[in-house]
Amino acid sequence: MGTGKNSKIAEIINNSKEELLENWLKEQKKAKAQHTELISEGELRHRSEELLSLFVRGCLSGLEDTSTEAWSEMRDFLSSISRNNARQGFSPSETATYIFSLKQPVFALLRQELSNEPDALLDEIWTVSKLLDSLGLHSFEEYQRGREEIIERQRQEMIGHSNPVMKIWEGILTVPLIGTLDSERTQVIMENLLQKIVDTESSIVIIEISGVPTVDTEVAQYLFKTVAAAKLMGTECIISGIRPQIAQTMVQLGVAFDDIMTKTTLADALQYAFKQSNLDIVQHQKRA
Amino acid sequence: MKISHNETIHLGASEDISYIRQKVRKWMVELRFSLVEQTKIVTAASELARNTIEHGGGGRAQLIVLTDNGRTGLQLIFEDNGPGIPDLELALEDGYSTGSGLGLGLSGSKRLVDEFDLKSKPDKGTCITITKWRLN
Numbered sequence: 001m002g003t004g005k006n007s008k009i010a011e012i013i014n015n016s017k018e019e020l021l022e023n024w025l026k027e028q029k030k031a032k033a034q035h036t037e038l039i040s041e042g043e044l045r046h047r048s049e050e051l052l053s054l055f056v057r058g059c060l061s062g063l064e065d066t067s068t069e070a071w072s073e074m075r076d077f078l079s080s081i082s083r084n085n086a087r088q089g090f091s092p093s094e095t096a097t098y099i100f101s102l103k104q105p106v107f108a109l110l111r112q113e114l115s116n117e118p119d120a121l122l123d124e125i126w127t128v129s130k131l132l133d134s135l136g137l138h139s140f141e142e143y144q145r146g147r148e149e150i151i152e153r154q155r156q157e158m159i160g161h162s163n164p165v166m167k168i169w170e171g172i173l174t175v176p177l178i179g180t181l182d183s184e185r186t187q188v189i190m191e192n193l194l195q196k197i198v199d200t201e202s203s204i205v206i207i208e209i210s211g212v213p214t215v216d217t218e219v220a221q222y223l224f225k226t227v228a229a230a231k232l233m234g235t236e237c238i239i240s241g242i243r244p245q246i247a248q249t250m251v252q253l254g255v256a257f258d259d260i261m262t263k264t265t266l267a268d269a270l271q272y273a274f275k276q277s278n279l280d281i282v283q284h285q286k287r288a
Numbered sequence: 289m290k291i292s293h294n295e296t297i298h299l300g301a302s303e304d305i306s307y308i309r310q311k312v313r314k315w316m317v318e319l320r321f322s323l324v325e326q327t328k329i330v331t332a333a334s335e336l337a338r339n340t341i342e343h344g345g346g347g348r349a350q351l352i353v354l355t356d357n358g359r360t361g362l363q364l365i366f367e368d369n370g371p372g373i374p375d376l377e378l379a380l381e382d383g384y385s386t387g388s389g390l391g392l393g394l395s396g397s398k399r400l401v402d403e404f405d406l407k408s409k410p411d412k413g414t415c416i417t418i419t420k421w422r423l424n
């Protein structure tokens with residue numbers, strides 16, 4: 001059932017595109033698929049028209065699977081709509097309903113065109129239903145992705161604003177790095193760090209990376225650059241908090257922190273820093 | 289060999305790199321890969337996705353769950369229609385970069401995975417397939 005080999009879907013839709021568009025727009029309004037205050041009527045019409053064309057084009061090239069290359073234009077278009085929805089504050093169900101609201105008018109059209117062929121009608125409805133379901137899911141996934149991007153960006157901004165460079169002892173700074181290091185954020189942190197080195201006349205910096213989930217070659221390169229810049233100012237960097245799985249991965253990747261002092265934990269790094277600064281930690285006996 | 293799950297991710301901007309890292313991590317947790325295996329593949333995915341965007345001008349990644357004789361594996365396919373790689377052997381050398389990178393993304397990823405397949409045609413694009421099988 002529903003192999004769609006002799007499917008007339010594309011043809012039927014193409015022949016009644018105007019009518020279908022009107023019905024779909026009505027259905028969208030009824031289903032409140034899109035906030036009317038967040039998008040103009042003209043834009044909605046334009047977008048829906050474009051989407052119908054892409055749908056027809058997709059149907060012409062394959063009815064089996066919407067993850068194929070033939071459907072990529074449709075998927076990309078839906079992605080951008082869904083991500084926009086996420087940015088503009090549409091709800092997830094509004095986003096999914098947009099595609100799902102196409103079902104009713106398409107079914108009605110098929111019923112009208114295939115009234116004498118009940119078997120074909122069933123097949124076609126099944127096929128369209130499957131296609132629209134998978135496109136609806138795709139919209140939903142992309143919406144989710146848009147939300148995640150927003151949350152990630154806000155988080156990044158928060159971290160960027162709070163200056164993570166701290167003076168923990170006379171002459172000793174620490175930078176706890178948390179989260180994803182992209183070029184922009186690293187730039188800010190590096191500038192802060194170099195400025196703080198000057199301000200505090202520090203000779204040692206501990207860069208703590210246990211909060212960084214992935215150290216790929218880009219992150220490694222940022223770390224190398226930071227260490228090199230500090231070194232030019234006469235300051236030694238220690239990298240601490242390299243977790244075992246990260247260490248193993250870095251070795252295979254081929255990035256080695258050969259010329260950089262590394263310590264397993266922040267405590268080890270601190271101990272080393274004290275020693276370098278000729279400071280002793282002494283434990284006093286408790287008086288009874 | 290059977291494909292039991294399949295998803296395509298669009299790679300256009302640098303945000304997509306952190307997205308695919310999250311996605312690969314999630315799949316590997318669900319497939320009960322060890323923490324070390326997760327870290328290795330997430331890192332390889334990060335490298336190859338960045339190459340697709342930076343050198344290939346954007347493209348897509350496909351995540352595939354494979355089962356074969358009771359084995360479970362994760363396969364990732366990175367594909368672009370960019371300039372291609374003229375000399376594969378050279379590109380796979382440690383430290384070789386036509387940009388300002390460390391030149392360890394391709395060679396390093398190859399070491400991080402169980403299977404690595406690189407196909408590229410000048411002006412047609414590049415397709416890299418990596419596979420990691422779960423140690424049972």
Ligand SMILES: Nc1ncnc2c1ncn2[C@@H]1O[C@H](COP(=O)(O)OP(=O)(O)O)[C@@H](O)[C@H]1O
Nearest residue numbers: 339343344379385386389390391392393394414
């Ligand atoms: N998808 C791609 N398309 C075109 N060229 C690529 C692609 N991936 C890698 N390359 C080429 O291979 C080189 C080595 O890649 P890589 O080891 O990741 O180093 P890097 O990205 O640091 O330059 C790149 O500099 C680039 O010239």
Ligand SMILES: [Mg+2]
Nearest residue numbers: 339389393394
């Ligand atoms: Mg690279």
